[in-house]
Amino acid sequence: MTRRQLVGRALGVGLSLPVFGGLLAACSAAALTEATEVEAATPPAQAASTRPLTPTFYQWIVDLHPSLPLVNANFQNTTPLNFQIAPVQGFGIDRFVAEARDKSSTWDVYVGMTPFVEMSALIEADVIEPWDNYIPKEILNDIIPSIRNECTVNGQLYSWPFLLDIITMGWNKGQSDQAGITDMPTTWDQLVADGKQIMTSNTAPYGVVFDAHGWRSLAPITHSISTNVYTPDLFFDFNSDPALQALDIMKQMLAVSAPNVLNTGTTDAGVNNTPDEDAFAAQQATYFVKYQNAPLRFAATWPDPSQLQLGPLPKAVGGEGATVFWTTGACLFKYGQNKDKAAEYMKSLTYNDGIWKDSISGTPTSHPGQIPPYQSYYDKWSVNQPTWWQSWVPLILDQLKVAKAIPNQKFGLSQFQIGQSEWEKYLKGEESDPKVAMRAAWDAVQAEAKKSA
Amino acid sequence: MASTTLDFRRGAASGRAAFLARQGANWVFLLPTLIFFIGWQVYPIFRVLWMSLTDYHFLRNQPAAWVGFRNYANALADPILLTGLLRAATFTALFLPGMIFVPMLLAILVDRVRQPTLAATYRLILLIPAVIPGPLIFVLWKWLYNFNIGPIDYFLVQVGIVTPQTAPQWLGDPKLTLPAIALMEVWWGLGYHTMFYLAGLAAIPKELSEAARVDGANEWRLFWHVTLPRLRPILLVLVVLRFGTAMAVIDEYLILGGFNRALPTYTWTVYMWDLAFQIGDWFQGYAAAIGWIGAAAMLVVVGGLFWVFRSRD
């Protein structure tokens, strides 16, 4: 789940930092093979603690998890805590970077980092350090391997994963039944055909909606065809055949979608409160392609929320059938304090049963719909299914097995932002050749990369 | 000293010390106003001017270095700024006519209403948008203009003017965004500006219009030759004031358009804010230069307007 104002900030930071792309790529590639047990090393000497543990969160994480104050209250029983919320506007990682330049940090740990978004930039700017010296060995080995790989750079864990997002599909079964659709669409062609049937039968004004941001649409659709679409520098290869095919699929989806689905959102620098959410909440569209918590949250306002069904992302015929996932987690400030306490805090946060219950079964105020990054939870639940269990959890977990994270790289997120206005020219009909549009996107990204080199 | 105003101390000593003491006592009345005014309006303007002549980055720790007019030179060559100024000007052009003529029409209509209670009711309702704070008006219209859930598009679809596929995207379609915001501004200004005009109309002596009517003038000629000239001072004040605020609009754009550079709501004011408080190292020196360029552009046009209107009277 990304609520990224830092989207713009990441771009800004990317522009102002020197590029160690090749080195980083080599390290990341090496990291993908790491999954072995790690001995707990003796933590290095820390800065003397002059303040209580000071974590900073993004407001939306707090909004989504009503149990968070309970976690904090519990933690405060044993350890003093100065819980802060990251300012919503004008904050971003620039502040972190500026402080790191002075070798200081107001905060100790930052919860809200997504590896493919800010992690590379934060590492390069020497703002954060790995958790390996502080995270207990059992926890490190409990993290699901693909997630651990996502959070690992150079063999070390830089992000302590907390929330997991996977791009999947949700739909309004009441509407699909009404339109006479009996099966869940499993291929893109089927999805588009079903969307069309929804519209021609006047069941709903629009058939399919999706989030136009690249990492929520173009990338997962491409992954469903093939995940081998990244250059050696770990840039998304806009010119590759799978990407071109994905763009074409998006164009077909657009034809059965709401006309405003390409508009930016209305909050958080346009990244959130996007039109697809409104449409699905208002039951104006039947099929919804986005990370799993979106259909869960926006079906909550239906007269009958039980009509919601979740399923895997459709695949292309003969395609790999993968999708995109990412985690939002915590990073440790290199110049912060209380590092072992930070690890304890993250442990108490991420192993809190209340948080996961709220997340999976939903509360009256929110339905985060995110699942734990730890294998032990699933082992526990498969033996002893809780009363509040929801059937979509194993489905999402299965998707995790075939999902691939967008590689960590300074332009991991911003490449999609930069390229969006270019590939959308083809979607909007302003450019008739998809290859031209994608090449323009590629060129724009490379131009930005060169600028910051 | 000729006593043009009041000399409060009976039998006051006429020496210099007494004069200064009196002046001092009098200036005390203005002191609170001056403290706030100078501290938070006058000084900041000049401070921003100083900032614009340096390379001050808020998030950097190096002291700001003097760069002279380099920021200004870069800004004037900055396509985003130039587009931004153009967008602000477009909005102003869209918004001024509605802001001037609709309240005038309303004022004339209300002025003619004879029943006192009905007239009072009309005035009351008209003033309602004026007592709702601006940002809350913008939030309301953000919801009204919502494509999926807003009532405007729902109404248009229901009535059959458009289909769900062709319904206007008020805030998403770059062609419609500025007109939509201009419409909202006119709605907002209905009350306050109508009151302006009503005050002006009430100042027109009844005998004048009666005499004109007796002379056989119809409504249109009455308006053109009697009413309009009398309203000219009010028109001038309104146009100049509103022009200024229209060019410098920022809240509306932040609330209704965000930071999307492709939308026409990304004007020079939003660009300034973006640079000063969000992007990169917060290059406030450059943002300050942008602020002053925009202000200067405004002042030039305001001065021009004054000149144009002044020569008539």
Added chain:
Amino acid sequence: MATGELARLGVRSTAGPRRRPVPVGTIVRHVVLVAFMLVILVPLAWVLLLSIKSIPDAYRPGFWPQHFDFTHYTYALTNIPTLPRNMLNSVFVTLSTVVITTICAVLGGYALVHLRLRGRAVVLGLLVASLFFPTRVTSLIAIFETQRALGLINTTAGLILPYITLNLALSVFIMRGIFEQISHELVDAARIDGAGPWRTLLSVLLPLTRNGIVVVIIVNFVSAWGEYLLGVTLTNDQEVRTLPVVLAGAFGGMGQWAWPRIAAVYVIAIAPGLAAFALSQRWYMQGLQEGALKY
């Protein structure tokens, strides 16, 4: 001074027989006026209705709900954690701003009209100039710096200082206009009675300026209550922020910010302004006519 009197009396010089057919012009006039009234009232009615719709109805297209749900108001106040605090912040900042600005405006307007001041023209000139210069936007960066130097960034009370200047010049001018309307004989009489400047102001003149003060109060109330730009720039934490800043940044779709709930918060946000206006509208109208618009 009594400029609205004639219109209120509805004086018509051409009298006619009682049961005259209503002229077409009058009908058209009222139709147009009523249309405008609807244009003003319908959006507000929509928001009010939205705040009492059940959640599914709020997301379903349609003006009139199938089920009413009046719980959103209490829900918003109890379940959105920072909301009561945001409202309190708004009240605190607005009241302080209104009180301080009114005092400044009364003192300043009085001084500019009735007291001898060398350099009065300079002050007046500065105030006028500030009305035309886009101070608010251009000076924002320096205001941020000043507040930071004073340690007031991300504090609620710190907002009061720049808020005062939002309408200070305008308020001074309004009061100046009002004071100019007061006949000089009154002031001379007070002087002859031996009253000093303070006593003249407080006991003699102030009661006469009530309508003007009401205008100043309402103008400042409206602008301080709904202020957005300074709030969003100078404060960060949700707990410190005022209501409009939080409202403008809230989602329309998620959980606690679902449409009817956010509409309820909105109605709560505009209620004080409307209530204050309704209670004081007679004085406000009179104040506008007396002199508030004559600057």
